[in-house]
Amino acid sequence: MHLSQRAVLALSVIAGVAASGSAFAHGTLSKPSSRVYSCYQGNPENPTNPACAAAKHVGGAQPFYDWAGVNQANANGNHQAVVPDGELCSGGNSKYRGLDLNRSDWPTSPIRADSHGRYTFEFKAPAPHATREWKFYVTRDGWQPGSPLRWADLEAFCTLGNVPVSGNVYKLDCPLPKRSGQHVIYNTWQRSDSGEAFYTCADVRFEGGGGVTPPPQWQDAGPVTARGALDVGTTVTLRVFNDQGNDLERPEITLAAGQTAANQWPLALARKVNASAQHARVGVLKNGVITPVASATENRVYLTPGHLFQLDTRVPDPDPVDPPPGDYDFVYPAGLGSYIPGQTVVKGTDGKLYACRPFPEGAWCNINAEAYRPGTGSAWRDAWIAY
Template sequence: MPARRRTAVTLTRIASAGLAPLALAAYAAAPAVAHGSMTDPVSRVAACYAEGPESPKSAACKAAVASSGAQAFYDWNAVNIANAAGNHRSLIPNGQLCSAGNDKYRGLDLARADWPASPMSAGAHTFRYKGTAPHKGSFELYVTKDGYDPAKPLKWSDLEPAPFAKATDPGMQNGDYVFSGTVPNKSGRHLIYSIWQRSDSPEAFYTCSDVIFGKDNGGGTDTGTGTGTGTAPTAKPGTGTGTGTKPTGKPSDKPVDKPSAPTDQQIADGSGKSSVEHNGHGDNDPKTNGKADAAAPIAAGSSSSSSPAAAAAAAAKENLAETGGNSATPTIAIAGAAALAVGAAALFAAARRRTARTATGRHGR
């Protein structure tokens, strides 16, 4: 092979090898955001959203909104860490488990024993987790140890060391992930902590659900100012971080506030005020919204009258839903590839010109 051609081929290979990783990086940089929260038992953030971010009813939710602001509760389905990759305990400080260390949700970490709580009993239980953007992943549920005091900031050591329920890629029903687990025997007020770790991304989501086994045992003394973060207490009950109802630390026959999960209508009504896209993948473009069942594969052997092209398009859509892509992702990838191709062509042309000049110089000598 002539020297001139060998040089051109070598330069082309170098350019291709250097640009290929850039193309992959550009594609991988597309938004990849899942959303969701526990609805059975109801998480703190979902319960306060259902009460109404502008005018919550319970003293605990009033305090949480006063600390975090209403926007955090319109964004009820985004308590996450984008790059968790399973490193939950090292990334989330003690006292900040319910907010996942995110200051935006600091109101969820308020240490108080009057959070609205769901009745719970030992034995088999069906759990539900609202998935407003479905993705593959695994769920782990932990319950607090005997002696848990909700009037103190929640620490990792307050949780039982092993999850009592686990599920990988559970099925969805009416927009909820549904899976079963066996709840251990407990008594009084406790907390169930959930971790949803995506398998197609390092992103993970976290929830705190307050529960009561039997009768509420109070769980400590007056919460004072909670964790000491957020808005300072005011003179009006229920508007600061520790005002409002004072837990007595003694068993009480007073009915406990029972949380409600947000209805589909409430979710739809509040989506316009949310800063995170519902039913989509984080790009705030309603045109890219996915369907709640987009991540569910078509059952093997199912009959369909659709054409092979339509089936391929459906499969592509399914893969995008699982990985956090959206309908804009192929366009972005194509545009990026085109830009890289133009750059490669320019490098190749420059290399050919340099080679030609070098060859001309040698022939002139």
């Protein structure tokens, strides 16, 4: 074999190894930059940052090159069980133990909320995955940079479900809590297609106020009790009221296959509530963090002070029977107030036909409110069945 042929073969082998290695990459925060990603960008072989240099002395340079792999293969949402206190930045993975060094001189990124108190995190993912949950934490007020990082030092401030990826980057919009000075933002990314989870520490410096004021202390308002499984297509709604009985918000979920068991639909509802509601959280309260669990009885509803809740379930509509063309009683809203539950059919403003639900839900058909406008109102399904 000629020398040039050997060189080509060697380059082919190296390229193959590099390609196979990248296939096992996963992801890390790039905005703000994670601890491991900052060290990777700051010369892995000869780090200019003293904390990165100390981490290299402990674990070598390879962890920096493998910045996307801070993981636990079998976390399955049980992050505190698999990642011990003091090992949060390494994700409990000994390969990355240098990231757990208790230092105050890690590279930091400035962070500031927008005019709405929100911030869009960017998570660089060379190998995107189907997602069960994204969760963001920030170190509590009074935490000192350079101290060991424990779960009790963290306060959760944002939980998201499956977010679409764009160009190998997840953009994750969250309310940003009010802080000042240097802190750590901690992120967990739990896959839905396996038990594997990924962990990220980002050293940040909060600038210029902004952010959102943390809500008042959550108050325990009662349990979410599942007395049995529900049907696929059932809609479960958590309605939150003020002390005058007015609806404040109503996060809801329509159950899909795999979410209907008695220990699963409360979990699905809790994730929806925690990702979208302002005045409510659902889960188990521990160390100041409310975490949803797969259980028929353990999840509880926590509300901001002075509020009440009601849990509503609505079974799937029966298969509609197509009425003959023109077979309707009114063109909505004509005749409003005289509709008969279980009988009246109207033609909605969208041109489709809707039947007034049977009593007692059908009483909502005669309510003159935008929310109950058939087909278009935010709560039209409470009153109408679509043909």
